Amino acid sequence: KAGVTQTPRYLIKTRGQQVTLSCSPISGHRSVSWYQQTPGQGLQFLFEYFSETQRNKGNFPGRFSGRQFSNSRSEMNVSTLELGDSALYLCASSPGLAGGLYFGPGTRLLVL
Amino acid sequence: AQSVTQPDIHITVSEGASLELRCNYSYGATPYLFWYVQSPGQGLQLLLKYFSGDTLVQGIKGFEAEFKRSQSSFNLRKPSVHWSDAAEYFCAVDEKSSGDKLTFGTGTRLAVRP
Numbered sequence: 001k002a003g004v005t006q007t008p009r010y011l012i013k014t015r016g017q018q019v020t021l022s023c024s025p026i027s028g029h030r031s032v033s034w035y036q037q038t039p040g041q042g043l044q045f046l047f048e049y050f051s052e053t054q055r056n057k058g059n060f061p062g063r064f065s066g067r068q069f070s071n072s073r074s075e076m077n078v079s080t081l082e083l084g085d086s087a088l089y090l091c092a093s094s095p096g097l098a099g100g101l102y103f104g105p106g107t108r109l110l111v112l
Numbered sequence: 113a114q115s116v117t118q119p120d121i122h123i124t125v126s127e128g129a130s131l132e133l134r135c136n137y138s139y140g141a142t143p144y145l146f147w148y149v150q151s152p153g154q155g156l157q158l159l160l161k162y163f164s165g166d167t168l169v170q171g172i173k174g175f176e177a178e179f180k181r182s183q184s185s186f187n188l189r190k191p192s193v194h195w196s197d198a199a200e201y202f203c204a205v206d207e208k209s210s211g212d213k214l215t216f217g218t219g220t221r222l223a224v225r226p
Binding site: 004031033035042043045048056090092094096100101102103104105106 | 146148154155156157158161202212213214215216217218219
C-alpha cells in the first residue's frame, strides 16, 4: 500500500497570509490526525478526523482548522499566519482500534 | 494530565554497541505505548507498539521494547547498533480515549560513532 502523502512538501508564506495543507491517508484508513513539530515545542497534536467529523482537538487557536472529505483525504488550514507557525506539519492516518499512527513526510512551512 | 518523559536528550554509542533509550510515562492506567523514529527531514516511522500481554515487544529494524508497569517505563533496546540507526527517537502514549491521539516525549537524538 502507498503510504501517507502530503502536499506540498515545502511552503514559504508571509505573515498574515493563509495556507492550506493536504494529506492523503493510507488506503482504508479512516482516521487522519495532524501534528505540529517545532524545535521548541516538540510534537504537538492539532486535531483528528474520523469519517469527516472532528473527533479530537488540541490546544491551538482557532486560526488552525481542518476538515476531512468523504474519501478520507484531509486538509488543514492556517489563517493569518504568524512567525511562530513556522514548523513541520505532519499528517498521520490510522487503521483504528489503536493500531498506531502512520505518518507522512510532512510539510515544512516557513513564515517570513 | 498525562506526560511522557525521555530523560536523555542526546546519546552517542559506538557502532556494534548495545542501545537502551529510556521512556517513562505518567498516567493513571496503562496507556497504549509506541516508539517512533525520525530521520532528518523525514516523517515519523512506527518502530513498535504495546497494547497488552507480553511485556517484551519486538519491532522493526531489530528493535525491542520492554514494558514495566511497576516503573511506568517502556524502554527501547537494540543489541547491536548500526550507523543507519542514527536518528531521533520518540516515545508516545495513547491514553485510550476515543480516537487516536498521541502524546509524545521530547525525543532522544542518537548519534553513532564509527
